[in-house]
Amino acid sequence: MTQLTQSATWQQLATHTAALPHMRELFEKNDQRFNAMHLKSCGLLLDYSKNRVNEETLALLFKLANEAQLTDKIAGMFSGDIINNTEQRAVLHTALRSKASQTINAEGQNIVPEVQQTLAKMAEFVEQVQSGQWTGYTGKAITDIVSIGIGGSFLGPKIVTQALRPYWKGLNCHFVANVDATSICEKLKGLNAETTLFVMSSKSFGTQETLTNTLSAKEWFLAQGASQQDVAQHFVAVTSNVAKATEFGMDANNIFPMWDWVGGRYSLWSAIGLPIALVIGMDNFKELLSGAFDMDQHFQQAPLEHNMPVIMGMLSVLYSNFHGAQSHVILTYDHYLRGLPAYFQQLDMESNGKSVTLNGTAVDYSTGPVIWGGEGTNGQHAYHQLLHQGTALIPADFILPLQSHNPLGEHHNQLASNCFGQTQALMQGRTYEEALAEMSSSKLDDAQKQLIAKHKVMTGNKPSNTLLMDKLTPPTLGALIALYEHRTFVQGIIWQINSFDQWGVELGKVLGNDVLDRIGAENDAQALDCSSNSLINLYRQGQI
Ligand SMILES: O=P(O)(O)OC[C@H]1O[C@](O)(CO)[C@@H](O)[C@@H]1O
Numbered sequence: 001m002t003q004l005t006q007s008a009t010w011q012q013l014a015t016h017t018a019a020l021p022h023m024r025e026l027f028e029k030n031d032q033r034f035n036a037m038h039l040k041s042c043g044l045l046l047d048y049s050k051n052r053v054n055e056e057t058l059a060l061l062f063k064l065a066n067e068a069q070l071t072d073k074i075a076g077m078f079s080g081d082i083i084n085n086t087e088q089r090a091v092l093h094t095a096l097r098s099k100a101s102q103t104i105n106a107e108g109q110n111i112v113p114e115v116q117q118t119l120a121k122m123a124e125f126v127e128q129v130q131s132g133q134w135t136g137y138t139g140k141a142i143t144d145i146v147s148i149g150i151g152g153s154f155l156g157p158k159i160v161t162q163a164l165r166p167y168w169k170g171l172n173c174h175f176v177a178n179v180d181a182t183s184i185c186e187k188l189k190g191l192n193a194e195t196t197l198f199v200m201s202s203k204s205f206g207t208q209e210t211l212t213n214t215l216s217a218k219e220w221f222l223a224q225g226a227s228q229q230d231v232a233q234h235f236v237a238v239t240s241n242v243a244k245a246t247e248f249g250m251d252a253n254n255i256f257p258m259w260d261w262v263g264g265r266y267s268l269w270s271a272i273g274l275p276i277a278l279v280i281g282m283d284n285f286k287e288l289l290s291g292a293f294d295m296d297q298h299f300q301q302a303p304l305e306h307n308m309p310v311i312m313g314m315l316s317v318l319y320s321n322f323h324g325a326q327s328h329v330i331l332t333y334d335h336y337l338r339g340l341p342a343y344f345q346q347l348d349m350e351s352n353g354k355s356v357t358l359n360g361t362a363v364d365y366s367t368g369p370v371i372w373g374g375e376g377t378n379g380q381h382a383y384h385q386l387l388h389q390g391t392a393l394i395p396a397d398f399i400l401p402l403q404s405h406n407p408l409g410e411h412h413n414q415l416a417s418n419c420f421g422q423t424q425a426l427m428q429g430r431t432y433e434e435a436l437a438e439m440s441s442s443k444l445d446d447a448q449k450q451l452i453a454k455h456k457v458m459t460g461n462k463p464s465n466t467l468l469m470d471k472l473t474p475p476t477l478g479a480l481i482a483l484y485e486h487r488t489f490v491q492g493i494i495w496q497i498n499s500f501d502q503w504g505v506e507l508g509k510v511l512g513n514d515v516l517d518r519i520g521a522e523n524d525a526q527a528l529d530c531s532s533n534s535l536i537n538l539y540r541q542g543q544i
Helices: 008-019 023-029 055-067 070-078 093-097 112-131 155-163 181-188 208-223 228-234 242-248 271-280 282-301 308-322 340-352 384-389 411-428 432-438 446-456 474-495 503-519 530-541
Strands: 038-041 044-047 144-148 172-176 196-201 235-239 255-257 327-332 370-375 396-403 464-471
Touching: 008 055, 008 308, 023 411, 038 282, 038 308, 044 308, 044 474, 055 070, 055 308, 055 474, 070 282, 070 474, 093 112, 093 282, 093 474, 112 255, 112 271, 112 282, 144 181, 144 208, 144 271, 155 172, 155 271, 155 340, 155 474, 172 181, 172 271, 181 208, 196 208, 196 228, 196 271, 208 228, 208 235, 208 503, 228 235, 235 242, 235 271, 242 255, 255 271, 271 282, 282 308, 282 474, 308 474, 327 340, 340 370, 340 474, 384 411, 396 411, 411 464, 432 446, 464 474, 503 530
Parallel strands: 144 172, 144 196, 196 235, 235 255, 327 370, 327 396, 396 464
Antiparallel strands: 038 044, 044 464
16 A cells, blocks of 8 residues: 555544435535535635535545645645656646746746747737738738647637637637547638738647648648748747747747746646737737736635635645545636636646556546536436446536626526536435435336336436636636646645646657558568557558
């Protein structure tokens, strides 16, 4: 057993959680439960009262957090400690939303001035493109941005741009990530090369999908009548590999920097967010940063007991390690936030999908759960069935802005009612007696009623958090995303894992390239396992 699972607090949590009454009972006995278990900060309200906790559970969870020296670890991340120990890097995405007056050192150097310079460069570029001063090769203003990237260099900009649709300033934005040619071909259909600007985002400038898509975009651009020297006007890059980007044909002035101390899935706050800024404007982009900054302050300063990311992170630990939960669902009751579950999936699963501790010991407890989800109310007519009556325990986060950007008749009342109704149903469930009573006026005979009642029973006691905001705005979105970033960090600290590397994903890249060589080779593949050899050879034949 590891020290963690042997610890007295861990053992106490195991005993305590097994004996905790049903949430229905906890609510019946305490009508102040919401008052005691909600928290407001950074434009967000977290109601965590519908969780399998009482004061003692929370006290034990905070004890566990203290034993993991969570407060010191938070301070360490913000001050640039090399916490990504396998890549020997600091983890300073928080510096990207810092104030100009701050000093934050990475490897002994204050990085705030570079961050500010990059923001200024972005602001200048955004202004030029939005105002029409930056023109395409025939002198026309830019109308469309095509953002090419993958993973962290794609999903953040895409989801944020989608979420902030009401703040768009006039430019259209299209995102290409998949190496499947269908993606880029479909996106380019209908675009005019004269008015299209490509933003190539790749920290390494070496990711196969992004390079291939960018080269295809360039070929398309040249095929439309543009020349090689027009490339610089239509292709800009965000990368830490300036040499490779200039080799590609980009003007060194149009290359926006990235740094080793920013992980891909934490990078939307950097120049990787350039497509966001082009679409919503630099002022709104800065508001997004300021919402995240507020959450950073809260995370660093609030006591653990009143700290939103800490509470959410520790609740996740509770369900993963003491209730056997293998997954966690994120349900956004806002159409603009429909992409957020996928973003949080990347954030959490790439960060906490680990099975050895920082010092290489195999864990003997569950780490990151599967994160999934979708938009309410659609899921209620599909997979919510399993949430209510399936055998797996799946903690849920419900996210709802109180005011809609599109107030229309009864829509928002219905949306909110569904959101609250779901959390209530999950918590209280329906007993056999209640199910039977509901059928009292039915003409069915008793045996049939009893049978159906059994099928209608919902055990309840299913945990959920509800996150509210007044309205979805750049700062509330910034705070919301930073909240989940820090929640992910908290879990990683308790589990003693490195939340900032991704060796599994890296292996996939290497093997993919190896297979590509074999697909293009002259002779049939033979050196791999028989399944891989056969699949490659079938592919070479082009038919089964
Ligand atoms: O920005 P790059 O270097 O193209 O990498 C893209 C993505 O690839 C990964 O390294 C792994 O897929 C992600 O972490 C990263 O965001």
